[in-house]
Amino acid sequence: MLLAFTVSQPTALPRPILPPTFDGAAAAALARSLETTAGDQLRAPGSNGDLDAASWFAQQMAGIGLKPRNEDFTATIPGTGPTRLRNVLAVVPGRSPQTIVVTAHRDNAGEGLVPRRDNAAATAALVQIAQSFTRVKPEHTLVFLSTDGGTAGGLGARYFVDNAREARDLVAVVNLDTIATNGKARIEIAGPGPHSPSPTLLGSAIARLSDQTRETPGRTSFFGQLLDLAFPFSLYEQWPYLADGVSAITLTSAGDHPVSDPPPGALDETRLGQIGSAAQTLVSSLEQGLQLSQGTSSYVYFAGRIVHGWAIALVLIAVVVPFAVASVDLFARCRRRHVPLGPAFRAYRRRLGFWLWIGLLFWLFTLFGAFPDGASVPLDPSSSAAGDWPRLALLLFVVLAAASWLVARRRLAPTRPVTAEEELAGQTAALLVLGLISLLVMATNVYALLLLLPSMHAWLWLPQVRNRSAVVRGLVFAAGLIGPVLFLGLFAKRFGVGLDTPWYLAELTAIGYVPIVAVVLALAWAAAATQLLVGAAGRYAPYPGAAEGAPPGVVRSGVRTVVLGVRGRRRRPTTRRAYGG
Helix, strand or coil: CCHHCCEECCCCCCCCCHHHHCCHHHHHHHHHHHHHHCCCCCCCCCCCHHHHHHHHHHHHHHHHHCCCEEEEEEEEECEEEEEHHHHEEEECCCCCCEEEEEEEECCCCCCCCCCCCCCHHHHCCCCCCHCCCCCCCCCEEEEEEEECCCCHHHHHHHHHHHCCHHHEEEEEEEEECCCCCCCCEECCCCCCCCCECCHHHHHHHHEEEHHHHCCCCCCCCCHHHHHHCCCCCCCCHHHHHHHHHCCCEEEECCCCCCCCCHHHCCCCCCHHHHHHHHHHHHHHEEEEEEEECCCEEEEEEEEEEEEEEEHHHHHHHHHHHHHHHHHHHHHHHHHCCCCCCCHHHHHHHCCCCCCCHHHHHHHHHCCCCCCCCCCCCCCCCCCCCCCCCCHHHHHHHHHHHHHHHHHHHHHHCCCCCCCCHHHHHHHHHHHHHHHHHHHHHHHHHHHHHHHHHHHHHCCCCCCCCCCCCCCHHHHHHCCHHHHHHHHHHHHHHCCHHHHHHHHHHHHHHCCCEEEEHHHHHHHHHHHHHHHCCCCCCCCCCCCCCCCCCCCCCHHHHHHHHHHHHHHHHHHHHHHHHHHHH
16 A cells, blocks of 8 residues: 555656757768768777777767867776777766766677677767757756767776766766667666666656657566566666666667667668657756756656655565564474474585585686676677587586585485474475575565565465475475566566576676675575475485484595595505514
């Protein structure tokens, strides 16, 4: 009820008095000029074609009376290595030092003989929008920024927000990306953290796009936005600004991930004119707005309404409460009936140790260069780093992981019939661990509970179906995997990663985009899941005590083998001397 009564509408700044002067046909001609200047070269970040495009943009800025400035920097692109990149920007000083940035990347995505035609239209639109603000002195300082490394995770945008002097007093950023296709005009708001742009910026962008297109702009689905809060990720360049607490949006005619522009002669001039005009009027509204809302917040935009992040978080926490009550009650019942829980927790500790070792093994492979390394940014799904699996390294990793499991399971394999109380203890220990993981998730990113809640509520029924058929137990366990499975499926579809999704997420982990805390919590969840899985399969065994004659672990076995070998060597010379005497 609280969630329902706190839903609100985003407010919009007034539209400018003067109509936009943006010309879609002229912008398309500029885009063709850029393509011709670059000579259809691969404009990969830092390449000759990319530098030619940078020079073209600087010449266009100088031609409309602005003074362009180059900002060179070096960044490590995953799969490529350290690369020299160049941002080009031009500033229109305003009456206020508060700065509004209009930006577009100019580099190409993709590798091979047929590169994608990325963002020539948006770069051309940037020039036209800049020209419309050179005739009068604006209220806010305006920066028109052509970034490099946009297809490599927004490297140019991140460098600007971290180092440029104009970024010290940023209030809003409007990013243009893939704006000349025949797709529906839409707004991208996803950012890391999680952060979303201010509702005022969002409402103003919706109003200006609606004015030009005569329809409500597209957006990411409701559930997609929830997943963006649970696992913050975006392939558009608004994310570096949102990560820094600066309100930023992207205007595009593509979907959840950027696509190639049409060939220069097939640009959709109508769509280009609509989005370019909307961007121009949006900047006019922002720079004339007396109450420009700054900063970021968390929310989901759905059906013209804002669902506030704090209300969503409250709902997610409330859904945890029934699980917490039931699992604690189960623990109390086990204690009252003197069901031993110590061996169950030690069995979980053994499984957790195995999964943490797998994480450490992955880190060691990354440290020694088995997996691509680079900046902690979203990877281009079409790059070799995102799609080329290192088969030999992965095969070795799987072999070592399998050998590690054979060692770990020596203490976890059943050696005698397991009682119902021992099986219940194993499930209780795993459920209590899930409750602890949920508390840690609340402390790090409460929206990630969305991925955890299905397993908590489904697996709470495993003790109840303990005496049912294996099919029923399997279905109950499988229901707990809905969260991760839906996440993987939607991620693969939304961002065009497909069957490469497991490797893509592993690579995001290797470069440090996924926080180490999230990795450890995921491994702890996997340990609890495996303990509940073996219980559902009837293969659970409590951790054996010394009195049960458990097989020694690998360390004890190794030490014993060494000691016996040393003793045997010491005895042989004495025996020979006795026979010789």
